Each structure stands twice: as structure tokens, then as C-alpha cells.
Amino acid sequence: MxxxxxxxxxxxxxxxxxxxxxxxxxxxxxxxxxxxxxxxxxxxxxxxxxxxxxxxxPGFVDGHAHVTGGGGESGYGSSVPPQQAGAFVTAGVTTVVGLLGTDDCVRTTGQLVNAVYGLRAQGLGAFCHTGGYHLPPTTLTGSIRGDIVHVDPILGFGELAISDHRSSQPTYDEFLRVASEVHTAGLMTGKAGICHLHLGDGVRGLELVRRALDGTELPARTFNPTHVNRRRALFEEALELTARGVVVDITASPEDGAQVPDGPDADLPASFAVRQVLAGVAAGRVPKNGWTVSSDGGGCLPVFDAEGTVTHVDVGRASTLPALLANLLEGGYELADVLPGLTTNPARLLRLEGRGxxxxxxxxxxxxxxxxxxxxxxxxxxxxxxxxxxxxxxxxxx
CATH class of the missing domain: 2.30.40.10 (Urease, subunit C, domain 1)
Structure with missing residues (x-):
């Protein structure tokens, strides 16, 4: 051969x-x-x-995927199965970062690391974060810093849930302790050392991140909020933080072609969010490397009613990334302007040299x-x- x-x-x-x-x-x-x-x-x-x-x-760098499967919010039968390499590479993803979400109890960091090594054996570039939605965190070595320092594929911590009814409602001090552990481990290893933050629908939004930027010495790059397009008000708040050095992550989502709903609680389609980001880049309000897009592949995408009951469930797919790219190109956007969010920007944030x-x-x-x-x-x-x-x-x- x-x-x-x-x-x-x-x-x-x-x-x-x-x-x-x-x-x-x-x-x-x-x-x-x-x-x-x-x-x-x-x-x-x-x-x-x-x-x-x-x-x-370049091959896409997907910084947020549930390679062990996500879900569990509507009972034992709602857990999504683990993902195989083909689900990612057919979508153009050549590097993926796995993580745990709501289920960081049955699914463990050890299982996640094992799945990452399995994807590597299949030929895919694969890494992961330690922890999950909740504190105290699930870890492999007994500490966040130990996991990042001693376990090769582990780059940071996440996805830690804030402003969400499924989170462990971390206090400000708990939040800072996690961020400081991650940042220090990044310094010790040269790894990303980021705290990847799941943002829910809560009105508190990014309050904990703003307080940390205002009141501590932790660098802004430590905080990496994702799902920032789930609420219009949250998205606008996130874009403001990019000017302070925070890199925000947009979740790719199936496009239904409907008119973007108005109001602070509107869920923004990924294509609309990227258009807003590119307008901000052109106007100098958003740094060129201040944004990324990820798939949430393998993740469970539940819709809750006012009482917290699941009314509908979908599953995240890596295929939403090339679909988003095609949507934007068909809308007249330049390929060179859109690609960084899928390639160089996540590779830079994750400190993955030679990728993206x-x-x-x-x-x-x-x-x-x-x-x-x-x-x-x-x-x-x-x-x-x-x-x-x-x-x-x-x-x-x-």
C-alpha cells in the first residue's frame, strides 16, 4: 500500500x-x-x-460531543448509546473532544477515557474533559488537577452546568475552586486548562463568569461557555464577554427554516448566531478567535415544560456541523470567514498544535x-x- x-x-x-x-x-x-x-x-x-x-x-475540530452517549433526563430508557468514529468523520470531524453531561453518575470519567482511546484506535483524533454537570466532580485520579496532569487525553474540565435546573447549583467559591484547579493544571502540562461551561435557560446566565473576571486573577480564556445560543439574552451577554477574552461556543442545531423568534428567551438557530458573530467580527466587537461551533454529538437534547418534565427529546449529531456550513455558504457567506469557528479557533483554544x-x-x-x-x-x-x-x-x- x-x-x-x-x-x-x-x-x-x-x-x-x-x-x-x-x-x-x-x-x-x-x-x-x-x-x-x-x-x-x-x-x-x-x-x-x-x-x-x-x-x-482543514478537518473540523468538534470541541463538545458525548462520545459515551448522553441523556437520561426522562428515565433509564432515555440514555443515548456511545458514538462510533464514523458518526464524526462522515461529518468532516477529524478531532473530537468528549465529555460527560447530566449523567456523570452511571457514566464515569474512566469510561469516557476508555471511549476516547477506542476512538483513537479507530483512527479518529480524540480527547476529553474530566468531570461533568455536577460538583463534587467525577474524576479518575481523585482530583481535577490530577486527571489533567496524569491522564493524556484529558484537556480540561466540563461540561460544568450553571444557570440550569439540572446543575448542582455551585456557589461562587466552588466555581472559582474548579476554575483555579483547571487553570493550574493547564500551566503544569501545556494543555488547554479550560473550564467548559454548560449554560442552561436560567436568568442568571453568565453571572459567575463576570464575577470571576471582575474579582480574580484567573485569565478569561479559562472560562469557555457553551450552548450560548439557547437564549437570545444569553447570547448577547456572551458576545460582550468575548471582548474580555472569553471564547464562546455555539451549539450547531438542525435548521428548520423558520423565522427566528423574538424576545430574550428565544432559542437562536446556529446559523443566525454565527451570522451575528461574523457581523461582530467585521465591526470589531468580537475577536476573530473569540468563537467556536460544536455539535453536541451523541448528546440528548430534551425540552422541558414549566414543571421540569421532559416533553420532547432529540439527539445531537455531528452532521449538524457541515449542514450549518452549507447553510451559511448558500446564504452568501465566505468560506474563509466561516471556517475558523470549526477549525483554527477550537484548535487554538484547546491547544491542539498541528490541527485545525x-x-x-x-x-x-x-x-x-x-x-x-x-x-x-x-x-x-x-x-x-x-x-x-x-x-x-x-x-x-x-
Whole structure:
């Protein structure tokens, strides 16, 4: 089997638009990028893939997924099964970060780490956070700092629930203790050291984060709120914090094409939220690297009534990421403007060097987009072909 692959005539977005280029891939890395097609000796047995001018982009970095499955809010039968690598790579995701949510009791950090190693064995780039919705936290070594320091895939803590009826209602002091543990562990290891925060529908919103920024020495990057588009008022509050250095995460969601509802409690479709972010970037109100998008893949998406009873349940899917990208491109947005939220921005926040961009020496995590539909057409993960003509060509073990 060839150990080298020449990808020719790619319209390269790295994620900035580079133009027509050829790429040589080997050993899981991008070895060379050039404008002139190279003449390579036949003895090297190089496999050639012609793209014919199709767009080549970095593999997506999905910073929030329930790889062990989420759920449990409507009884024992409502737990979502674990996710396989194919569910992610067919959506263009080449790096995923797993975490625990509501169920951090039956599901444990040990199970999560095991699932991450399983995804790595399947060829996917995979990491995770320790903890879950609740305090005291579930850990593997007995402490948050110990987990991050001693367990290779663990990058930070999350998703810690705040402003949500399912949270453990952490006090301000408890919140700071967790954030300080995570930050210190990040310093000790060079890992992300972030506190990934689940935001619920509560009116308190990001109050704990604002208090921490105003009253402590903890850097703003420590706090990484997600689901910020679940309420209009929360979203506007989150955008204000980006100017202080907080990176906020938008949850991709199925688009129903309906008019965006008005009012502070309106749930904002991801496409609308990204449009608002890009307008903020253009106006200088939002830093270019101050936002990310994640899928909540494998997570349970319950809808509650006023009494806290589940009335409807959906499941998060990684496929919402390319669907969101296609929605924005069809709406006239530039690919180079949208891609950072799916690639370089999460890779930078998570301190995953060599991921989220197409550079010489970086991982060969590559996605080809179809010309008309903008769908994921081809995927290489660590230089290995996983998707061809939109179909998974490397089978999941189960």
C-alpha cells in the first residue's frame, strides 16, 4: 500500500483562501504544499488523488460531543448509546473532544477515557474533559488537577452546568475552586486548562463568569461557555464577554427554516448566531478567535415544560456541523470567514498544535467539499482516507 499520497489541483482553504495547490501527504502529516505539480520518482509508489479544483479545507475540530452517549433526563430508557468514529468523520470531524453531561453518575470519567482511546484506535483524533454537570466532580485520579496532569487525553474540565435546573447549583467559591484547579493544571502540562461551561435557560446566565473576571486573577480564556445560543439574552451577554477574552461556543442545531423568534428567551438557530458573530467580527466587537461551533454529538437534547418534565427529546449529531456550513455558504457567506469557528479557533483554544489548519508539518486532517451542495465529499484523518464520494470507506468495528 502506498505510504505517500499526492493530492492535486485542490482549491485550498487553510482556512484562509490560498488558491490552487498540490499537497504531498505521508506519515500522517502534510509534507509539502506547492503551486507546481511535482515530478516524483515512480519508485516512491505515490498514490495520486485528483481534486479537479474542489475545495480542500482543514478537518473540523468538534470541541463538545458525548462520545459515551448522553441523556437520561426522562428515565433509564432515555440514555443515548456511545458514538462510533464514523458518526464524526462522515461529518468532516477529524478531532473530537468528549465529555460527560447530566449523567456523570452511571457514566464515569474512566469510561469516557476508555471511549476516547477506542476512538483513537479507530483512527479518529480524540480527547476529553474530566468531570461533568455536577460538583463534587467525577474524576479518575481523585482530583481535577490530577486527571489533567496524569491522564493524556484529558484537556480540561466540563461540561460544568450553571444557570440550569439540572446543575448542582455551585456557589461562587466552588466555581472559582474548579476554575483555579483547571487553570493550574493547564500551566503544569501545556494543555488547554479550560473550564467548559454548560449554560442552561436560567436568568442568571453568565453571572459567575463576570464575577470571576471582575474579582480574580484567573485569565478569561479559562472560562469557555457553551450552548450560548439557547437564549437570545444569553447570547448577547456572551458576545460582550468575548471582548474580555472569553471564547464562546455555539451549539450547531438542525435548521428548520423558520423565522427566528423574538424576545430574550428565544432559542437562536446556529446559523443566525454565527451570522451575528461574523457581523461582530467585521465591526470589531468580537475577536476573530473569540468563537467556536460544536455539535453536541451523541448528546440528548430534551425540552422541558414549566414543571421540569421532559416533553420532547432529540439527539445531537455531528452532521449538524457541515449542514450549518452549507447553510451559511448558500446564504452568501465566505468560506474563509466561516471556517475558523470549526477549525483554527477550537484548535487554538484547546491547544491542539498541528490541527485545525492545513500547514506543512501539520496533521493531514483534510476535508473536500462538494461543489454544489457544499457537503463533505472526502475526508482524510491523520493521512488515512475515511470518506470517499461522501461514503465511509473505513468501516466502524461495530
Amino acid at each position: 502506498p505510504t505517500l499520497e499526492l493530492i492535486t489541483d485542490a482549491d485550498l482553504y487553510a482556512p484562509q483562501h490560498v488558491g490552487r495547490r498540490h499537497l504531498l501527504v505521508g506519515g500522517g502529516r502534510v509534507l509539502w504544499i506547492g503551486a507546481e505539480r511535482p515530478e516524483l520518482p515512480a519508485a516512491l509508489d505515490v498514490r495520486v488523488t485528483e481534486l479537479g479544483g474542489r475545495r480542500l479545507v 489548519s492545513v500547514t506543512v508539518g501539520g496533521r493531514a486532517d483534510l476535508v473536500v467539499l462538494a461543489d454544489r451542495s457544499h457537503a463533505v465529499d472526502e475526508v482524510w484523518c491523520g493521512g488515512e482516507r475515511f470518506v470517499a464520494a461522501g461514503e465511509l470507506v473505513r468501516a466502524d468495528p461495530f
